[in-house]
Amino acid sequence: MAPHALSDSTTTKMNGHDESTSTKMSKQDHPTLKRDLAQYSRRRSTSGQYADNLEVDVLIVGAGFGGIYLLHEMRQAGYKTVIYEAGTSLGGVWRFNAYPGARTDSEVPVYELSIPELWKDWTWSTNYPGYEELQQYFDYADKKLNLSQDCSYETVVNGARFDEENGKWTVSTVDGRKAKCRFLIIAAGFASKRYIPSYKGIDKFRGTIQHVAFWPPNASDVRGRRCAVIGTGASGVQVIQEWGPVASEVKVFQRSLNMAIPMGKRDLTAEEQNKLKPLYPQLFSLREKNFGGYHFDFAENNVFDVPAEEREAFYESLWSRGGFRYWLGNYKNYLYDMEANRDVYDFWARKIRARVHDPRKRELLCPVEPPFAFGVKRPCLEQNYFEQFNRDSVDVVDISYESGNSIQEFTETGIKTTDGNHHEFDVIAIATGFDISTGGMTNMGLESVDGRNLQDEWKSSALTYLGTTVPRYPNMFHLYGPQGPTLLCNGPTSVEVQGRWIRDAINAINRQGLKFIDPTPEASKSWKQRINDISNTTLFPTCKTTHMGGDVPGKPFEQVSYPGGLVNYHRELRAVLPEWKGFRTALAT
Numbered sequence: 001m002a003p004h005a006l007s008d009s010t011t012t013k014m015n016g017h018d019e020s021t022s023t024k025m026s027k028q029d030h031p032t033l034k035r036d037l038a039q040y041s042r043r044r045s046t047s048g049q050y051a052d053n054l055e056v057d058v059l060i061v062g063a064g065f066g067g068i069y070l071l072h073e074m075r076q077a078g079y080k081t082v083i084y085e086a087g088t089s090l091g092g093v094w095r096f097n098a099y100p101g102a103r104t105d106s107e108v109p110v111y112e113l114s115i116p117e118l119w120k121d122w123t124w125s126t127n128y129p130g131y132e133e134l135q136q137y138f139d140y141a142d143k144k145l146n147l148s149q150d151c152s153y154e155t156v157v158n159g160a161r162f163d164e165e166n167g168k169w170t171v172s173t174v175d176g177r178k179a180k181c182r183f184l185i186i187a188a189g190f191a192s193k194r195y196i197p198s199y200k201g202i203d204k205f206r207g208t209i210q211h212v213a214f215w216p217p218n219a220s221d222v223r224g225r226r227c228a229v230i231g232t233g234a235s236g237v238q239v240i241q242e243w244g245p246v247a248s249e250v251k252v253f254q255r256s257l258n259m260a261i262p263m264g265k266r267d268l269t270a271e272e273q274n275k276l277k278p279l280y281p282q283l284f285s286l287r288e289k290n291f292g293g294y295h296f297d298f299a300e301n302n303v304f305d306v307p308a309e310e311r312e313a314f315y316e317s318l319w320s321r322g323g324f325r326y327w328l329g330n331y332k333n334y335l336y337d338m339e340a341n342r343d344v345y346d347f348w349a350r351k352i353r354a355r356v357h358d359p360r361k362r363e364l365l366c367p368v369e370p371p372f373a374f375g376v377k378r379p380c381l382e383q384n385y386f387e388q389f390n391r392d393s394v395d396v397v398d399i400s401y402e403s404g405n406s407i408q409e410f411t412e413t414g415i416k417t418t419d420g421n422h423h424e425f426d427v428i429a430i431a432t433g434f435d436i437s438t439g440g441m442t443n444m445g446l447e448s449v450d451g452r453n454l455q456d457e458w459k460s461s462a463l464t465y466l467g468t469t470v471p472r473y474p475n476m477f478h479l480y481g482p483q484g485p486t487l488l489c490n491g492p493t494s495v496e497v498q499g500r501w502i503r504d505a506i507n508a509i510n511r512q513g514l515k516f517i518d519p520t521p522e523a524s525k526s527w528k529q530r531i532n533d534i535s536n537t538t539l540f541p542t543c544k545t546t547h548m549g550g551d552v553p554g555k556p557f558e559q560v561s562y563p564g565g566l567v568n569y570h571r572e573l574r575a576v577l578p579e580w581k582g583f584r585t586a587l588a589t
Contacts, residue, residue, distance in 0.1 A: 033203075033210060033211070034210065034211065034214035035196060036443075037086040037156050037443075038156050038158065038174045040086055040087070040154055041086070041154060041173070041174035043155075043176075044152075048149075049082045049149075049151060049152040050152050050155075050177075051177075052176075052178060053177075053178055053179070053180075054082065054177070054178075054179040054180070055179070055180045055181070056079075056080045056082050056179065056180075056181050057080045057181065057182050058070075058074045058080070058182070058183045058184075058185060058506070059081070059082055059083075059084065059181035059183070059185070060074075060081065060082070060083045060084070060185045061083075061084050061157050061185070061186050061188055061444070062084075062085060062186070062187035062188040062440075063083045063085035063089075063090045063091065063147075063151055063153075063187075064090075064091060064093060064094070064187065064189055065113060065480075065491055065492050066092075066187035066479045066498075066499060067083050067085065067092065067185075067187035068113065068138075068141060068145075068147060069113055069115070069495055069496060069499045070185055070187060070479075070495075070499050070502065071083055071147060071150060071151075072145060073500070073503045074503070074506075077503060077506070077507060079183075082150050082179070083147075083150060084152050084156075084171070084179075085151055085152065085154075085155060086154065086155065087153065087154070088153055088154060089138065089148070089153060090142050090147060090148070090151065091135055092187075092188075092189060093189060093213070094131055094134045094135060095135065095138075096213050097131050097212070097213055097215070098215055098216070098217045099212040099215035099235060099239055099429065100215075100222075100238070100239055100242035100243060101130075101239055101241050102130060102131040102212075102235070102238055103128050103130040103131065103134075103238065104129055104134065105128070105234060105323075105380065105381045106128075106323075106492075107127045107294075107323055108124045108127055108128075108268075109273075109283060109284075110293070110294055110295060110490055110493070111129075111490065111491070111492055112137070112492060113141075113492055113496070114280075114281075115145075117144045117145060118137075118140070118141050118144060118145075119277070120277065122137065122140055123270040123273045124137075124268050125267065125268060126265060126266065126267055126268055127264075127268055128263055128264075128265045128381070155174075155175070155177075156175075157171055157172070157173055157174075157445065158172055158173060158174050158444070158445045159171070159444075159445035159446075160184060160444065160445060161446075161447040161451075162184075162473065162474050162476070164449055164474065164515075164516070164586070167182060167474075167588070168180045168182055169181050169182070169183075169184045169475065172445070182475060183476075183477070184476045185476075185477045185479070185502060186440070186441055186444070186476070186479075186481065187480070187495075188441065188444070188478075188481070189440060189491075195432055195433050195552055196211055196430055196432060197432055199407055199409065199410055200408070200410065201409040201410040202410045205412065205413075205414070206412050206413065207428065208426065208427045208428070209427075209428040209429075209430065210428075210429070211430045211432070212236075212239060212431045213235070215429070222246060222427055223246045223247070224247070224248050225247055225426040225427050226247070226248055226249040226424060226425045226426045226427070227243050227247045227250045227251070227425060227426065227427045227429070228414070228425045228428045228429065229243070229251075229252050229253070229431055230253045230407070230428065230430050231253070231254075231430070231432045232252060232254045232255075232256070232257065232258045233258065233380065233431060233433050233546075234378075234381075235433075236258075236429075236431035237382055237385050239429050239431060240252055240385060240388055240394070241383060241384055241385050241388060244388030244391055244393075245388075248393060249393050249395075250388070250394045250395070251394075251395050251396075251397055251423055252397065253397045253399050253407065253415075254364065254396050254397065254398060254399065255399050255400050255401075256377070257364065257365055257366070257367070257371065258377075258380050258385075259345075259348060259374055259377065259379045260379055260382040260386075261319070261322075261324075261326045261327065261348070261379050261380075261381060261382070262319060262320075262322045262381070262382065262383075263322055263323065263381035263382060263383050264322015264323050264381075287490065288493060288497060288566060288567075290565075291328055291565035291566060291567065292328040292488055292489050292490060292565070292566065293485070293489040293490035293493030293494055294323075294324065294329075294493075296325055296328070296329040297328070297329065298328065298330065298331070298332040299314070299329070299331050301332065302331055302332060302333040303331040303334055303337070303339075303340035303344070304339075304340065304343075311331075312347070314331075315330075315344070315347045318330060319347075319351065322381070323381065324379075324381070326344075326348075326379075327378075327379050328488075330344060331344070334375065335373075335375050335376070335538050335539055335540070336537060336538055337539075338373065338539065341374055341375070341539060342370065344374050344375070345373070345374040348366075348374060349367070349368060352365070352366040353366045353368075355386045355387060355390075356386050356389055357390050358389065358390070361395070361396055365389060366386070372543040372545070373539040375539075376542060376543060376545055377543075377545040377547070378545075378546065378547070397417065399417065404419075405417055405418055405419045406418050415428070440481065441454060441481060442455040443455070446473065446476075448472035448473055449472050449473070449474065449518075450472055452472075454470070454473070459554075460556060461556050461558060462482045462558070462560070463521075463528055464519075464527065464528075465519030465520075465524040465582055465583075466483075466484075466527060466572070466573050466576065466582075467482065467483040467486075467527075467561075467569075467573075468484065468502060468505075468573070469518075469583075470519070470524075471518065471519045471523075471524045472521075473518070474516035474518040474586075475516045475518075477502045477506075479494070479495050479502065480494055480495050482561075483528070483531055483560065483561065483562060484498060484561065484562055484569070485497075485561060485562050485569050486561045487546060487547055487561040488547075488565075489561075493566065497569070497570050501573050501574065505517070505577065508577060508578050508580075512578075512585075513587060514585050514588060515587060515589070516585070516586050517580060517586075518585075519583050519584075520582055520583065522582075523581075523582030524582075526582075527582075530572075531559050531563065532558070532559060534562075534563045534564045535559035535563045538563060540559060541559070544557060547559065547560065547563075548560070
């Protein structure tokens with residue numbers, strides 16, 4: 001998946017699933033279906049970073065881009081630091097995303113860390129690397145920076161609480177260990193908690209079935225097999241592109257269409273990358289000066305400021321260059337004005353409708369009338385997604401709320417839908433996404449100083465300050481999660497902006513002789529209101545998508561990311577230091 005491999009977002013309630021029960025597991029689990037990171041817990045050793053009663057300055061949860069960047073920064077600053085990572089090695093979500101076609105949706109070098117040791121002698125084979133090459137990149141990072149010496153792998157955190165008296169966190173793991181740290185950093189990202197709806201009878205299915213983010217690499221060969229893909233988010237799109245040409249049959253269960261746009265993938269040579277490397281420092285700086293952390297930004301004009309011919313030419317230029325330019329490099333008002341948005345959608349629809357031959361499929365995949373505004377659901381990047389549906393062997397099953405059809409139950413041999421059809425399969429890929437943004441943190445057993453569980457506290461609404469701290473959780477930081485730039489920003493760009501601030505905050509705590517810092521509830525509520533005020537000027541709240549809380553039933557309908565752009569976020573984040581505006585502080589005794 002891309003760094004934002006989001007689920008098949010709904011524009012209404014979850015179709016065919018009662019909200020009071022849809023988050024519960026089946027009474028009897030499928031023997032091979034993985035549901036939770038805890039199923040990967042294994043203690044490798046009893047010494048070093050795997051020791052019980054470990055004491056460190058900083059404990060980081062997660063070894064993706066954010067965890068690696070902060071481990072490097074903490075080491076540079078002289079802090080004894082360890083990472084707890086659920087996977088078998090570095091890479092975070094990229095260690096688990098081994099499904100067919102999984103690749104990033106941000107181009108390199110934008111989608112890599114700015115640490116010089118990691119780019120000076122490294123080159124990519126393509127501008128949009130797949131999961132295999134990304135895993136090689138993380139292995140290279142490990143070799144260059146010797147990161148694994150401070151990483152505890154296959155380690156899943158299931159509890160953490162701060163003691164104000166001694167100023168330390170006690171962190172517990174699924175395998176029974178305890179560790180103490182002054183500073184706890186949650187670098188689990190926005191997509192660490194998989195979401196699998198409580199489909200009736202899912203345990204009965206006798207074929208291969210798995211959530212794509214837990215996909216077993218040895219199950220990738222589907223030649224001559226009957227396949228189902230449930231969901232058409234980024235992961236679903238990528239799987240369909242891979243399976244369409246080789247499977248005997250692919251049926252795509254679609255709740256809402258994906259307004260996917262061209263990726264623009266191409267091969268890269270080492271020579272062209274090395275010629276550009278003298279400019280890499282400037283490129284890494286430039287990506288922090290744009291709305292979404294890329295090397296492009298919204299146009300200066302509004303949609304109807306220019307004649308129709310000029311608009312068409314501009315749209316075509318964005319389209320032909322590929323990537324997220326048609327999303328985050330388009331006219332500046334199209335995410336704020338529905339009429340302007342319709343013009344952007346109409347161009348998209350004309351482009352895609354010309355590629356889909358069957359009238360029924362065309363109307364489901366790219367209708368003339370938009371079911372929701374373009375861009376309010378993060379568009380996925382595709383290479384030949386829509387062409388797959390021109391194959392007789394690839395079909396789309398409409399399970400949208402409007403259709404009245406839904407998945408009724410799983411059987412031993414396939415899926416039964418409420419319209420009376422029974423679809424038989426050998427392989428089922430569940431591409432229903434994640435408990436987006438907040439799920440990684442709420443699934444970790446975090447407790448406030450009042451003894452309340454974060455999962456309970458955030459049931460009605462998430463509350464952070466600056467998208468990096470949480471009130472009543474002193475000396476705890478998070479990045480690439482709730483109420484930061486996250487879903488509207490390139491991953492490595494966002495984690496470096498937040499990571500540097502976390503580094504500077506920890507340094508300031510020690511320099512000023514503080515025991516801990518803790519954001520006030522008032523400042524946190526003000527931050528949340530700030531996010532909502534910005535969001536309410538846009539079209540994002542016009543439908544339920546991942547940007548507004550995602551698909552998990554019962555999850556609050558609210559903006560989960562800072563929607564004002566990275567430049568504004570960076571300015572607001574930096575404004576609170578060194579005076580600790582919005583925080584209560586306690587001096588060390």
